[in-house]
Amino acid sequence: MVGHYPPHGGGIANHLDSLVRELRKRHEVHILTYGTVKPRDFEKEFVHQVKIPNIFGIRGISFALLASRKIVELDDEFDFDLIHAHYVGTTSYAGVLAKKKINKPLIITAHGSDLDFMSNLPIGRYFVKKSLIEADEVISVSHYLAKKALSLGARRVRVIPNGVRPLKDSGERGEVITFIGALRRYKSPETVIMLAKEFPNERFCIVGEGDMRKELEREAPKNVEFLGYRSDVGSILSRSKLLILPSLREGFGLVILEANCLGVPVVGRGIGAIPELIRDGKNGETFKSFDDLCKKVNRLLKSVKRRRKEGVFGREVSKKYAWERSAEEVENVYRAILHSP
Numbered sequence: 554m555v556g557h558y559p560p561h562g563g564g565i566a567n568h569l570d571s572l573v574r575e576l577r578k579r580h581e582v583h584i585l586t587y588g589t590v591k592p593r594d595f596e597k598e599f600v601h602q603v604k605i606p607n608i609f610g611i612r613g614i615s616f617a618l619l620a621s622r623k624i625v626e627l628d629d630e631f632d633f634d635l636i637h638a639h640y641v642g643t644t645s646y647a648g649v650l651a652k653k654k655i656n657k658p659l660i661i662t663a664h665g666s667d668l669d670f671m672s673n674l675p676i677g678r679y680f681v682k683k684s685l686i687e688a689d690e691v692i693s694v695s696h697y698l699a700k701k702a703l704s705l706g707a708r709r710v711r712v713i714p715n716g717v718r719p720l721k722d723s724g725e726r727g728e729v730i731t732f733i734g735a736l737r738r739y740k741s742p743e744t745v746i747m748l749a750k751e752f753p754n755e756r757f758c759i760v761g762e763g764d765m766r767k768e769l770e771r772e773a774p775k776n777v778e779f780l781g782y783r784s785d786v787g788s789i790l791s792r793s794k795l796l797i798l799p800s801l802r803e804g805f806g807l808v809i810l811e812a813n814c815l816g817v818p819v820v821g822r823g824i825g826a827i828p829e830l831i832r833d834g835k836n837g838e839t840f841k842s843f844d845d846l847c848k849k850v851n852r853l854l855k856s857v858k859r860r861r862k863e864g865v866f867g868r869e870v871s872k873k874y875a876w877e878r879s880a881e882e883v884e885n886v887y888r889a890i891l892h893s894p
Contacts, residue, residue, distance in 0.1 A: 556639030558586040575880030613643030621650035641667040645684035658689040665804020668701040694805045695826035716876030717810040720787030731793040736763030744799035813867030836867035
């Protein structure tokens with residue numbers, strides 16, 4: 554496996570952590586990430602790293618070159634069956650370069666910002682297209698991303714959604730309206746600040762860190778609380794009436810399933826892969842404009858019965874996204890590639 558991995562944070566690291574936990578029940582799995590990091594004690598011998606300069610503009614290219622060499626070295630020692638790179642771009646290009654030297658199959662998983670953002674950059678587009686063309690198999694976490702991958706040169710794409718880990722339920726209910734995500738422009742957290750001003754009698758909490766935090770804190774009314782980065786997402790969602798997801802781009806939207814598994818309906822912008830997870834009027838609501846968002850939120854706040862009904866349906870939706878099932882589907886891709894003539 555090549556990509557972000559704990560102790561790194563973020564969506565890809567969490568995805569990879571959960572996938573590896575499942576695959577390790579039946580396979581020996583090694584991970585190559587960037588360092589310097591301290592691997593967890595139980596997997597020290599399986600986590601490898603390359604140190605790259607922390608200079609914007611050359612970090613990615615440096616990783617592609619150094620990681621490809623490291624994959625070749627590790628293959629000499631462990632004789633891998635295949636390479637699976639997570640994030641289409643310089644990370645996957647490391648796999649492309651290594652594949653040419655060790656002649657092992659390359660699988661690539663597209664996660665979201667790689668195809669939504671990286672492919673729009675001049676040099677990034679080269680790494681994305683080259684990776685998609687050279688890969689033996691491309692996996693995407695949503696149908697939305699699958700269409701993008703095909704338009705960028707992938708020969709075929711297998712859709713395997715993320716799973717959702719069980720979250721601890723604190724038992725508290727319905728106190729706040731919540732946002733969870735990076736405090737960056739593409740997540741549109743300022744929309745939640747605007748919403749808080751429209752509903753001054755409701756409490757809002759914003760969970761996450763990012764370069765917009767100070768700006769948001771200056772603009773926020775008194776009914777907004779900033780919690781920063783939190784690992785106890787379950788306890789926060791447990792006491793939420795609603796989750797707001799106003800992202801301007803979203804390749805999957807795992808937080809939708811995390812909220813749903815605790816019976817919390819989600820109001821999300823109807824873009825990217827969000828409509829694939831929110832069954833409008835069933836486990837949440839989608840919106841197109843800020844006025845539309847206010848109407849949907851107001852309707853849910855006025856009806857406890859409606860929130861409860863959408864929360865119950867959300868629990869059923871979340872059960873369909875188990876990591877055991879996702880890992881089995883990934884294994885099927887591995888078998889098909891390894892046993893193909």
